[in-house]
Amino acid sequence: MEITSYLELLKKQRRLMTQQQISAIQEQARLHAIASEKMQIRDRLEECYREVFAKGFEKLSTTSNVLELLPDCDTDADRLKALIDCTQDGTAPIHDITAAMKNIPEFAECEKLNVEVGKAYYEFFCANDALNRRIDSDRSILFTPPYRKRMRQLADDGVLLYFLETPDLPLLEEECTSDYILESFSFAEYLSARELISTFYQVPNPGIPLQRKLEDAHAALEMMYNGCYRSAARNWFALIEHEHKRCADILEGYWEVKKEYKNGGQRSEKIYMIVNDMMGEWDTEAWNKIDSYYKKLTANHKNSDITLNRNPIIHGDYYNDSIDVSEKDTLRLFLLWINLRVITDRLAFIENFIRNRVLLLPYFCEIIPSD
Numbered sequence: 484m485e486i487t488s489y490l491e492l493l494k495k496q497r498r499l500m501t502q503q504q505i506s507a508i509q510e511q512a513r514l515h516a517i518a519s520e521k522m523q524i525r526d527r528l529e530e531c532y533r534e535v536f537a538k539g540f541e542k543l544s545t546t547s548n549v550l551e552l553l554p555d556c557d558t559d560a561d562r563l564k565a566l567i568d569c570t571q572d573g574t575a576p577i578h579d580i581t582a583a584m585k586n587i588p589e590f591a592e593c594e595k596l597n598v599e600v601g602k603a604y605y606e607f608f609c610a611n612d613a614l615n616r617r618i619d620s621d622r623s624i625l626f627t628p629p630y631r632k633r634m635r636q637l638a639d640d641g642v643l644l645y646f647l648e649t650p651d652l653p654l655l656e657e658e659c660t661s662d663y664i665l666e667s668f669s670f671a672e673y674l675s676a677r678e679l680i681s682t683f684y685q686v687p688n689p690g691i692p693l694q695r696k697l698e699d700a701h702a703a704l705e706m707m708y709n710g711c712y713r714s715a716a717r718n719w720f721a722l723i724e725h726e727h728k729r730c731a732d733i734l735e736g737y738w739e740v741k742k743e744y745k746n747g748g749q750r751s752e753k754i755y756m757i758v759n760d761m762m763g764e765w766d767t768e769a770w771n772k773i774d775s776y777y778k779k780l781t782a783n784h785k786n787s788d789i790t791l792n793r794n795p796i797i798h799g800d801y802y803n804d805s806i807d808v809s810e811k812d813t814l815r816l817f818l819l820w821i822n823l824r825v826i827t828d829r830l831a832f833i834e835n836f837i838r839n840r841v842l843l844l845p846y847f848c849e850i851i852p853s854d
Contacts, residue, residue, distance in 0.1 A: 539589030601846030638772035645769035719816035
């Protein structure tokens with residue numbers, strides 16, 4: 484794509500925006516900033532809490548047999564209920580654990596942090612929930628029915644754009660074909676693609692798994708820039724599989740005994756159920772398009788609709804023509820990963836609140852009047 488074409492794309496984007504759409508985008512940006520600030524506060528306090536708790540737990544674990552007094556349950560929900568039941572029974576052996584904890588200074592410090600951590604979790608949840616609700620409600624303003632119809636057509640060609648929170652591409656323009664859109668992401672050393680994943684790099688202290696993913700994503704873009712598309716495809720497939728597994732693992736072991744998924748087909752069924760039950764129309768449609776393209780990529784034999792197949796690329800079948808990968812193939816994989824990542828992150832936000840809602844109790848107890 485020439486620079487004149489890229490600049491024309493940006494001009495069309497601005498020209499097509501109504502004042503109502505511009506206002507909606509500005510409000511989303513404001514809510515983004517608030518949610519990001521609240522997330523950083525929560526993460527900072529949680530990291531402090533975990534460090535102190537880990538030191539206390541190390542001392543507690545040396546206490547003879549004390550950890551064997553914890554309830555033995557198959558699910559997290561059953562374990563939480565059992566712990567609550569134990570606190571109401573003055574003779575329950577778990578009180579021996581709390582007695583031992585009172586003699587460990589680090590747990591006393593954790594108790595002081597409980598209210599702050601609970602407040603931070605609650606304020607982040609409210610801020611992020613407000614942002615997500617705004618994004619969902621704005622879609623009827625920002626994405627017209629013809630625009631969404633065009634998105635569906637492009638998705639069938641593997642150009643997945645459901646990660647968009649605003650209509651950043653003039654899809655209804657005649658020249659805005661699949662190839663044109665893919666080229667826009669590779670323009671100027673993959674400027675748009677790099678900008679798209681830059682938000683993932685804004686986490687102040689990424690954990691080891693996230694750091695590894697960021698390294699793989701960065702390496703994939705560098706390989707694409709250098710024309711090593713087959714190697715880049717391996718990285719994207721690894722990232723896609725990780726997010727697919729992560730998405731299928733949402734709330735596993737919480738209400739029911741944790742299940743093991745042997746293949747992508749089983750994971751897809753689980754993801755469909757949880758997306759359909761917990762998310763809205765936009766995300767359900769996005770998942771159906773993602774799943775359709777994912778299944779074509781991972782089929783035992785190359786699908787006639789697409790030019791590449793995961794198995795020979797991953798397993799190094801150098802005698803197979805399917806191992807030849809084009810730049811546009813890798814860009815489609817990049818978009819598949821981004822879309823899957825967005826859905827997984829939204830589900831992980833819901834899961835995080837469900838699993839950690841007990842952390843809010845100290846804060847609620849602090850602010851609710853005793854009388």
